[in-house]
Amino acid sequence: KKTLQDLDVNGKKVFCRVDFNVPMKNGEVTDDTRIRAALPTIEHLLEKGAVVILASHLGRPKGEVIEELRLDPVAERLSDLLGKEVVKTDTVYGKEVNEALSQVSNGDVVLIENVRFDPGEEKNDPSLIQAFADMADLYINDAFGTAHRAHASTTGVAEKLPAATGFLMEKEIEVLGKALENPDRPFTAIIGGAKVKDKINVIDHLLDKVDNLIIGGGLAYTFVKAQGYEIGKSLLEEDKIELAKDFMQKAQDKGVRFVMPEDVVVADDFSEEANTKIVDIEEIPADWEALDIGPATREKYNQIVKDSKLVIWNGPMGVFEYNAFAGGTRAVAESLAGTEGYTVIGGGDSAAAVEKLGFADDMDHVSTGGGASLEFMEGKVLPGVKALDDK
Numbered sequence: 001k002k003t004l005q006d007l008d009v010n011g012k013k014v015f016c017r018v019d020f021n022v023p024m025k026n027g028e029v030t031d032d033t034r035i036r037a038a039l040p041t042i043e044h045l046l047e048k049g050a051v052v053i054l055a056s057h058l059g060r061p062k063g064e065v066i067e068e069l070r071l072d073p074v075a076e077r078l079s080d081l082l083g084k085e086v087v088k089t090d091t092v093y094g095k096e097v098n099e100a101l102s103q104v105s106n107g108d109v110v111l112i113e114n115v116r117f118d119p120g121e122e123k124n125d126p127s128l129i130q131a132f133a134d135m136a137d138l139y140i141n142d143a144f145g146t147a148h149r150a151h152a153s154t155t156g157v158a159e160k161l162p163a164a165t166g167f168l169m170e171k172e173i174e175v176l177g178k179a180l181e182n183p184d185r186p187f188t189a190i191i192g193g194a195k196v197k198d199k200i201n202v203i204d205h206l207l208d209k210v211d212n213l214i215i216g217g218g219l220a221y222t223f224v225k226a227q228g229y230e231i232g233k234s235l236l237e238e239d240k241i242e243l244a245k246d247f248m249q250k251a252q253d254k255g256v257r258f259v260m261p262e263d264v265v266v267a268d269d270f271s272e273e274a275n276t277k278i279v280d281i282e283e284i285p286a287d288w289e290a291l292d293i294g295p296a297t298r299e300k301y302n303q304i305v306k307d308s309k310l311v312i313w314n315g316p317m318g319v320f321e322y323n324a325f326a327g328g329t330r331a332v333a334e335s336l337a338g339t340e341g342y343t344v345i346g347g348g349d350s351a352a353a354v355e356k357l358g359f360a361d362d363m364d365h366v367s368t369g370g371g372a373s374l375e376f377m378e379g380k381v382l383p384g385v386k387a388l389d390d391k
């Protein structure tokens with residue numbers, strides 16, 4: 001696979017797919033992590049004298065123009081971060097884009113409109129692929145967050161132009177790839193989040209790789225139930241109890257330490273104002289629900305993290321959106337921030353949590369992928385990565 005360093009980009013028009021699918025509120029970007037993460041690639045291209053044509057999706061407009069999903073606020077933020085003008089077009093391709101491209105010079109940046117406004121994007125449609133290819137001489141894919149989608153701007157156009165990975169894509173694949181293929185040991189994975197259903201493949205795959213598998217979050221209670229304890233009104237996926245047992249058996253067979261909560265914060269209501277108390281895992285009252293891991297569990301997880309050379313974390317430990325149940329997630333974030341081992345945040349909610357709690361800079365790697373990092377950790381080949389591998 002070629003990387004950005006291998007291409008001579010001077011004087012070339014470079015179509016660069018980025019993932020600027022960022023959270024927004026009232027027309028403003030509320031978290032620009034993904035935009036900042038793409039800067040090394042963009043700045044490199046600009047320094048080397050390319051015309052940079054940036055393409056991204058935002059949200060899921062499903063092939064229609066949705067005013068709130070235009071990329072203008074993203075262009076504005078990018079322009080602030082780069083300290084230079086970003087030419088933003090209101091269309092994805094065609095006359096307006098061609099005109100903009102005829103007026104720019106080397107070292108300029110053009111951001112085309114949300115590519116998912118065009119129905120051809122998600123269909124990987126040949127005519128849209130051709131329109132992208134006609135704009136540029138080279139293709140760079142730096143959109144790791146979208147690498148699990150086989151769309152016109154992520155895979156289709158890669159086949160039409162000389163192509164390479166951007167620096168962000170390269171780093172994500174390197175860090176996550178090394179963790180799974182050649183991990184420093186002890187290797188610990190911490191898997192949280194609400195549902196077992198969403199983490200089945202990742203737990204299954206990680207059980208082949210790790211020394212310790214720690215679980216937390218809503219999904220933990222199906223495992224607690226599978227161990228034979230009563231869990232009150234805590235989240236339960238009845239149909240996943242057998243699977244939970246299988247996973248615990250697999251861990252045992254493989255010599256993986258499967259680590260579960262020992263105590264929890266229970267609440268008499270799913271709300272910020274609920275009454276709460278800390279109870280041992282075998283003593284969850286019938287009318288209460290567990291919404292966070294308790295202090296003894298936090299300390300136990302902390303010790304395991306401290307003794308690990310590599311830790312991957314995906315999924316919050318409790319309902320961290322509510323302050324009353326954010327303690328477990330904060331404690332794990334603190335453990336990772338303070339440990340000497342290499343720490344990887346596997347995207348999505350856990351990345352948002354460490355960002356919100358102010359620990360993002362203390363981690364060795366915070367993945368910009370949500371679904372993409374999850375699929376990567378499931379051992380799947382991501383189409384956006386494969387398209388470049390095939391070149």
Ligand code: 3PG
Pocket residue numbers: 019021059060145146149369370371372
């Ligand atoms: C993400 O935020 O996970 C990516 O940008 C992909 O978005 P999607 O799930 O709408 O394809």
